[in-house]
Every structure is written in structure tokens, then in C-alpha cells.
Amino acid sequence: MGVDYYNILKVSRNATEEDLKKSYKRLAMKWHPDKNAVNTKEAEEKFKQISEAYDVLSDSQKRQIYDSYGEEGLKSSMHAPPSSKEKDFTGGGVGRGFKFSQRDAEVIFAEFFGGLDGGIGKSSGGGGDGGRLRKAAAMEHMLPCTVEELCKGSRRKMMISRIVLDYSGKPSTVEEVLAINVKPGWKNGTKITFLEKGNHERGATPGDLIFIIDEKPHPIFKRDGNDLIIHQKISLLDALTGKNLNMKTLDGRELVVPISDIIRPGHEMVIQNEGMPISKEPGKNGNLRIKFDVKFPSRLTAEQKSDLRRILGRTSG
Known part of the structure; x- marks a missing residue:
């Protein structure tokens, strides 16, 4: 029992050319592999069957042979009309009869819906990638x-x-x-x-x-690639004598940064591996860069100035 092309295409045996086109359009849009990403294999098979059925029934010579001798008669080439004896329906050699491929299915689809360049949506091997369905805008x-x-x-x-x-x-x-x-x-x-x-x-x-x-901008940290930058104000006293900075990281940890060196205006301290994670290198982070803004007192008393001269004068010599 051969393939029932009429049943595949959902048409009667006396279907007109217009009936065939209308049914093919509906079924091809439904079963094209590019519209069935989940069940691609099943869609490819059904799409090919639908296209093959249309190819046979829309061609008067093929349809006549199919109606008279069925699928086997069509594919054997024994009953092919004289004009087809030297060249089968797919352009092959003598005696090979009717054959149909996924490439043929894509060519038919392109004739109806456009969007193909060269008539094939997927590579069929041996002849390059061929054309492809265009892709809708992203x-x-x-x-x-x-x-x-x-x-x-x-x-x-x-x-x-x-x-x-x-x-x-x-x-x-x-x-x-x-x-x-x-x-x-x-x-x-x-x-x-x-x-x-x-x-x-x-x-x-x-x-x-x-x-x-x-x-989105962060109120405290500024990102620079994989590094994080924070601007830290510090008093002149702390800049000269040192202190521990208590900071909260983006991932919620408490980070203690000891300052022991003298901090000059514009000084930048780099804390290794406390920046942003590096997405392409799991386990690695950029750096945390602390930029200091030293706050100078707005005024000093005569006594404070005298004390500073006495203290700093000892270290300047």
C-alpha cells in the first residue's frame, strides 16, 4: 500500500490546482521545520511529505502516472512518458524515476513564500550551504x-x-x-x-x-571595567596618623582596610581581588580602588599652629 498523496495534502482526488495551492500553503506554514523548533525531526518529515505530495499532484504528468500506477509506478520510471525516458523528474540519469529531497521541499516553499536565496533552507551537503530563509528583525x-x-x-x-x-x-x-x-x-x-x-x-x-x-549608577561605588572605585574622605589627622576603614562590600561583607602609610591628597590605594567578578574567569575578581580626599581643617588656633610647628619641625629636619 503506497503513499496517499491526496490524504497527506488533505484534498479530494478531483482537487483543482487552486485547491492544491490553498492546502499546501496552510500545511507548509504549519509544518515548516523553522517553525517547529521543539519537534524538528517530525516537522522535517511531514514538511517533506506535504511538499512531495504537492509536487506530484500539481504536475499533470506525475499526477496521471500516480493515479494510474500509484507511488511505485511513479518512482520506477517504467511508466514515465516518452519525454521523460532520457531524463527523470529530478534531473538524474535514465531509469531512476521520481525522487524528492528536502532541498526540493525548500525550493517549493520559496516559490510560494519567498525569502530563500538559492532554494534551500538547510545545508544538504555536497553543494555549499545554499540559500536560507531570511530572519525576522530582532x-x-x-x-x-x-x-x-x-x-x-x-x-x-x-x-x-x-x-x-x-x-x-x-x-x-x-x-x-x-x-x-x-x-x-x-x-x-x-x-x-x-x-x-x-x-x-x-x-x-x-x-x-x-x-x-x-x-544603573551606584551611590557609593563606580565601576571601571572589572574594578570598583570608591571615593573616601579622610581627615588630615587620620591621613597623617592612620586608622582602620570599615567598608561594606557589594556582596554584603564587612571589609576592614588598615591605613598605616601617610595619605597624601589624590592618593589611591588598591585592594586586590575586591572588585567585580570576572565573568569569563570564575573565581577571579577585579580590584577595589580607594581614592582619598584629605579634608584639611578650615582654621587653626595659634596654639594648634605652634604645636604643629613643634611636632612637624622635628620630622622635617
């Missing part, structure tokens, strides 16, 4: 993130709306919640791409959905 959304989130990482859920096409090509809007794992160390402008989660368009594969990290 959808881009900004993803606001605090510096804390980019330091520790976070899991975000985003509601998105997009346009999809049903099997007949009719557009509708659907909503979906997507989970985004923000990795520690990601930088402003980092792109997170969800393949084919964007809008659908006729004659095209679905576009991608892209989220772009939008880093």
Missing part, C-alpha cells in the same frame, strides 16, 4: 540591573509580548514569562539572546529576542 529590550545584581548575580523574570502566526499565516499577540539568569560580572551592554523568541513574519524564520544589560 526585538531588543533594556534590562535594568543594579551594580549589586551584577556583582552577586540574580534571576529575573520578564513578561514579553510578541506576534506569532498560526498555520494559516494569521498574526496574533501572545505573552510569555522568560527567566533570565544574570551572571556575576556581566557588564553594561551585555546582550542575552533568546533565539526565535521574537516576532514572526510571513516568509521568514522568527526573529530573536535580545535583552541588553542597563547598569
Whole structure:
């Protein structure tokens, strides 16, 4: 019992050319592999069957042979019309009969819907990649993130709306919640791409959905690549005599930074490995850079000046 092309294409045996085209369009849009990312193998097989059925039934010679002798008669070339004896239906050699490939299916699809350059959506081997269905324009959304989130990482859920096409090509809007794992160390402008989660368009594969990290300013820390910069005010007394700075890190730890050297205006202290995580090197961090602003007293009494001359005068000689 051979293949029933009429049943595959969902048409009657007396279907007209217009009936065939209408049914093919509906079924091809439904089963094209690029619209069935989950069950691609099943979709490829059904898409090929639908295209093969249309190819046979829309060609008067092939349809006549199929109606008279069935699938076997069509593929054996025994019953091929005289004009086909020297060259089979697919351009092969004598005696090979009708054959149909995934490439042929993509060529037919391109004739109906456009968007293919060279007539094949996937590489079939031996002749280069061929053309491909064009891709719908990507959808881009900004993803606001605090510096804390980019330091520790976070899991975000985003509601998105997009346009999809049903099997007949009719557009509708659907909503979906997507989970985004923000990795520690990601930088402003980092792109997170969800393949084919964007809008659908006729004659095209679905576009991608892209989220772009939008880093929000922090009131204390400023980011410089993988480093963190903090501006620290310090009194002249502490700058000269030293002290312990107590700081809270972005990931919530208490960090004690001892100051023992004399701090001059504009001095920068570097604390290794206390900056932002380096996303491409897990376990490594940039540096924390402390830039000091020494606060000088607005005025001194005569006694204070005298004391300073006495004390500093001993160290200046």
C-alpha cells in the first residue's frame, strides 16, 4: 500500500490546482521545520511529505502516472512518458524515476513564500550551504540591573509580548514569562539572546529576542571595567596618623582596610581581588580602588599652629 498523496495534502482526488495551492500553503506554514523548533525531526518529515505530495499532484504528468500506477509506478520510471525516458523528474540519469529531497521541499516553499536565496533552507551537503530563509528583525529590550545584581548575580523574570502566526499565516499577540539568569560580572551592554523568541513574519524564520544589560549608577561605588572605585574622605589627622576603614562590600561583607602609610591628597590605594567578578574567569575578581580626599581643617588656633610647628619641625629636619 503506497503513499496517499491526496490524504497527506488533505484534498479530494478531483482537487483543482487552486485547491492544491490553498492546502499546501496552510500545511507548509504549519509544518515548516523553522517553525517547529521543539519537534524538528517530525516537522522535517511531514514538511517533506506535504511538499512531495504537492509536487506530484500539481504536475499533470506525475499526477496521471500516480493515479494510474500509484507511488511505485511513479518512482520506477517504467511508466514515465516518452519525454521523460532520457531524463527523470529530478534531473538524474535514465531509469531512476521520481525522487524528492528536502532541498526540493525548500525550493517549493520559496516559490510560494519567498525569502530563500538559492532554494534551500538547510545545508544538504555536497553543494555549499545554499540559500536560507531570511530572519525576522530582532526585538531588543533594556534590562535594568543594579551594580549589586551584577556583582552577586540574580534571576529575573520578564513578561514579553510578541506576534506569532498560526498555520494559516494569521498574526496574533501572545505573552510569555522568560527567566533570565544574570551572571556575576556581566557588564553594561551585555546582550542575552533568546533565539526565535521574537516576532514572526510571513516568509521568514522568527526573529530573536535580545535583552541588553542597563547598569544603573551606584551611590557609593563606580565601576571601571572589572574594578570598583570608591571615593573616601579622610581627615588630615587620620591621613597623617592612620586608622582602620570599615567598608561594606557589594556582596554584603564587612571589609576592614588598615591605613598605616601617610595619605597624601589624590592618593589611591588598591585592594586586590575586591572588585567585580570576572565573568569569563570564575573565581577571579577585579580590584577595589580607594581614592582619598584629605579634608584639611578650615582654621587653626595659634596654639594648634605652634604645636604643629613643634611636632612637624622635628620630622622635617
